[in-house]
Amino acid sequence: MAEPSEWQSRIEGEWHGRPSLFDATGAWQxxxxxxxxxVFEDGATTxxxxxxxxxxxxxxxxxxxxAPFAFGVVDSDSDRVYTGPDFHGTGQPYGGFVDAHYYGPGWQVDLNTWNHVLPDGETQVYSSTLYQGWALVGCFNGVYKRTTDYDTDAGTRETIDRHLAEETRNGPVPFILPTKRRGAYSGTCELWGADQKPAGEVTVSVELEPIDLLRTRRHVTWTGALDRGYTVEARRDGFRSFFEGPDAWGNSQAFGRADYPSVHFTDVWKLKGxxxxxxxxxxxxxxxxxxxxYELFRGGVLNCVLHGVLTWEAA
Structure with missing residues (x-):
């Protein structure tokens, strides 16, 4: 391959983070x-x-x-193959998001890694859920910042030092949504088909109607290239949440600032997010x-991927 893929170009440079490690119950470790x-060099990526x-x-x-990790990558905007020696598997990019499944012999775990480069191009939201067979062992997640001159510019190092200090303070904070303020998280997200081609934009709104400190009605609407609306009563129990109808059913597990929902609608569709x-x-x-x-499945088959950034506005 003479030129790097679009995804490879998107993640060039060095990324700095301090992801937190959580056990399978959500407890910070x-x-x-x-x-x-x-590095893309002579047609090969490492x-x-x-x-x-x-x-x-x-x-x-x-x-x-x-010792540090190093592994080769067969670079592509369709299937990115990780060729070892330290990771073996594959990942699929959907614009600024890649979903990777692979095995790490050093950690002795199977990993599902989600890397989401935000629209600013300089921030990457990262998580790896870690498995022994089908059983969850733990989770790494955090926020990375990109640099191209970390080793030569004192101002860049100062900026990264501040970022790492923020990750140290905030990484263990448990995920929670407002419990006494009605409002909505909303924004414009990108929709990508399972064929990894752009499918348009979707306006996403997650409106919150708090019931008490542990229960909230969530009114979710997607409009644009994907249209759906549903309401669930969400009940939080520590690091766990439960979505108890009427329009969808499921649960989620939080690891620090990240919540990982699995939602089943009342038709053939379901969501992993x-x-x-x-x-x-x-x-x-x-x-x-x-x-x-959000990865959306029709039955057991991936149909599309929706990703973006939502911001809060009180009602």
Missing amino acids: GFEDIRRSS YYMDGGLEGGGPLAGRFRLG REFMIDATPGMSAGETLAVV
């Missing part, structure tokens, strides 16, 4: 300090990940390693910026 980069685990609790022995509260901070409040990714 520690941090992974990571500098990630990918990924590098350098850093180390801080903390980790019972998971530390599994996720602390003594991630809702990441980027600006959540410690305290008795919710954030105002929600990065969302």
